[in-house]
Amino acid sequence: MNDTATSAATPAAAHTASKSEQAYAAVKARIVDGSYSPGYRLVLAKIAEDLGVSVVPVREAIRRLEAEGLVKFERNVGATVAGIDPTEYLYTMQTLSIVEGAATALSAPLIGPADVARARSVNAEMRECLEHFDPVRFTRLNQDFHSILFEHCPNPHILDLVHRGWNRLASLRSSTFRFVPRRAHESVDEHEALLRLIETAADADVIEKAARLHRSATLDAYLAQSNAGSHSAH
Amino acid sequence: MNDTATSAATPAAAHTASKSEQAYAAVKARIVDGSYSPGYRLVLAKIAEDLGVSVVPVREAIRRLEAEGLVKFERNVGATVAGIDPTEYLYTMQTLSIVEGAATALSAPLIGPADVARARSVNAEMRECLEHFDPVRFTRLNQDFHSILFEHCPNPHILDLVHRGWNRLASLRSSTFRFVPRRAHESVDEHEALLRLIETAADADVIEKAARLHRSATLDAYLAQSNAGSHSAH
DNA sequence: GCAATAGTCTTCGTATACGATTTCGTACTC
């Protein structure tokens, strides 16, 4: 469940991967990597055949993905990959801003110098990436960066919520930055500021607020771009 | 999914509740109302027979409940009602403090005078309830009170997280207040303070912080109590 | 008497089968 950062296709899964697990992992991977794009119709029998299993485990997998918000399910009709309705995007980003902010703040005291160095190096890569801008790569680095910051969060529930949020966003691979490339520049700077706060062991409140604002600023940039209309407070 | 407040056994479910839904609702109800207490072993075949369905829909229901955190599932072993490990309690309360705080803050601008009046009346009942203290009733009123405050939250994701948190806590029906009755008094006062903030349209930040602290104070009281010495087992 | 092992029994995991529901296409009528 925590292949969030590396996005590697979980290889081992230990000794026993139940068919259910396999199906879950496979479908999830295909959604995250974009093979199944939003709106794609997930036909149970088809997937079952592809994976060489029966429909029962596939059903279970789909239901789990539904609970995670990656899949939309309609009774007697079928499952489709959850789209990213602009509204949905807003909700997800707002939720993520809150839980990720909290996770980062809780994680901060446990972040060592080595982690900070690692994060800084990722951020340097991002800065480099700004030249010949590649939204997909930038987005992945962005996730790597933030993972370092919140992954030490001692509360597994919150951490799980953060992962779910990121996963949901993973559907749109190019992320917001494709639409608002300018935001990418600001983002890199804010990352450095965030690292400074962590290094200096700033107050948890301060870190939380900074992390939250960092995310909602991205959301606001997107909203401002997509429609010059309604401007919601955060 | 939002029968949180009333706790009534959702009767509607419209025309046809799929067996899966039935099973989900039935098991969830039994967990929430305490028929299945933490640690209770959920045997698929048994439940299926009780409900007059086959095991397949029951499996699905259990998996959904697992995703919600109400049930713990172990491969090839079975499902049990998720206990409330003190650690787990801590995690859940902390998570709830964050998401409920946010939900309340987001909800605040949409809370009308009628809602405030309703909340105040519930709080009055709680104050009354302090005389001949009944932890179970107090806890239910407490949930009613907070429901009024966060239920207008415009972000359905956050609202859902709040509901899940409350549901998880519903397992321990008597709640913290049984252990720390003194906290109940403070709680009622803080409720009134919270209402004042909402009435005067205080800053979202202020409301959020107040709501969050209100909950973490309960958690702290619990922790202080359980650390101080052996809490009286019953 | 204790420990280890073998056998049984419970319970889960998944495949297959069939009934139910929806959707789509076609033909018929106005």
Added chain:
DNA sequence: GAGTACGAAATCGTATACGAAGACTATTGC
């Protein structure tokens, strides 16, 4: 020509069946 009704195909929902994994128990050996 457009709309409606009927029917067929596709797909989901659930039951039943069987194989597999873990847990419990009894027996045997030390």
